Amino acid sequence: MKEILKQIPKTDKLLNAKALSGYNPNFLKPLIQRFLKNYRESLLKGGEVLSFESCVEQISKEYWHLSQKSLKPLINATGVIIHTNLGRSVFSKELLQEIFPTLIAYNNLEYNQQTGKRGERYAHLKKFLTSVDFEDILIVNNNAAAVFLIFNTFAKNKEVLVSRGELIEIGGSFRIPRVMEDSGAILKEIGTTNKTYLQDYQEAINENTAMLFKAHKSNYEIVGFHEEVAYEDLIKLARDRGVVDYYDLGSGYFEIKGLETLKNFEPSLQEIAALKPSLISFSGDKLLGGTQAGIILGKKQYIAKLKQNQLLRMLRVDKFTLCALEALFCAYLKGEYEKIPTARMLLQTKEALETKAKNLLAKIPAYFSPKILPTKGYVGGGAMPNRALDSYGVALKPKNTTKNIQSLEELLRQEGIVARIENECLILDVMALFESDFEAIKNALLKIK
Known part of the structure; x- marks a missing residue:
């Protein structure tokens, strides 16, 4: 065994191997050491003795693998617009080009050019509040952080009243009761799962009550024998009793022409602003269509208190998020949808x-027997749960029976195209497709034919 172990090459010899000469030694050395450790263990267990060239080749392959980016673009043919697993809302090239000069330079993130003194990073977005009539704004890294910060600031060791029908859990096991507990707030459930009345809130308020909380039912819907309290009534009750009202919207959106039907299911920011709430929060990368962020809007006195919480330092956003949101808000104000x-x-x-489906159909090889079908897409991201959107898709059925629908879906997925299976067909729903995706879909299908 000693003779075998003597054949293990030295670290320095591998570092100086000609085939590895262009590699960064700061990363190459620990990689070599890890390889040699595993190689030694393999030999002790009776593994194969490798030539020096084979050792170098394996190290080179591992280095190449580690240097490859794992985040990559995908084509969304699922019919879900705000697909959490696929990165939610997509950035546009135009908005990225707008913020690019600021991101590659020093900037006035926290610098007031008029006074020459330190400024506030959130001030860059305040001007947009005139369009929605909120007093102030605060941005944190996501809406979960917004919820936590608000509970911790206003309800630590105090009660928060919430309907049992709104004790939500969303993706990643994010549960309102657990968030309250971790923030220091005391959960007080009222009403029942399917029915909660204003009287339930009125009777539950006591000297230790800090907040009346309403949570958007992001991923489910209660139908049938159901009653819930309008946010307008909660705001009035909170004002009368001297406590904070807070609505976790999940998604928030600006009213724009053509999206009037959304108002039947999701309140717009303009509608909520008219109610003069204490605080609301929502995600920046859902219906709003921007980057990941927790956007908090509300009365100046409450936003000011949130800014004093030491947690904000840990939850604040950087220049990229603020630049992206500023460009997004500008596009909304100018109507550049x-x-x-x-x-x-x-x-x-x-x-x-x-028309989009017809254009895609023209790109699909006849081998897959493509045909256009009416389908149902979804907003996604927790907005409008169970409310389908009319869409169209191109259905594929491979002629080769050895390539079943499941294997076709898997092969397309490996090519970066995420589709769905429905009624024994592979559906390429055009709802969330870009016209620029069509050529890539064609090439992928030709490749796996």
């Missing part, structure tokens, strides 16, 4: 989607 892919997709008419 074509720069916001999420808004653009939501504004698609049924006729436009059918």
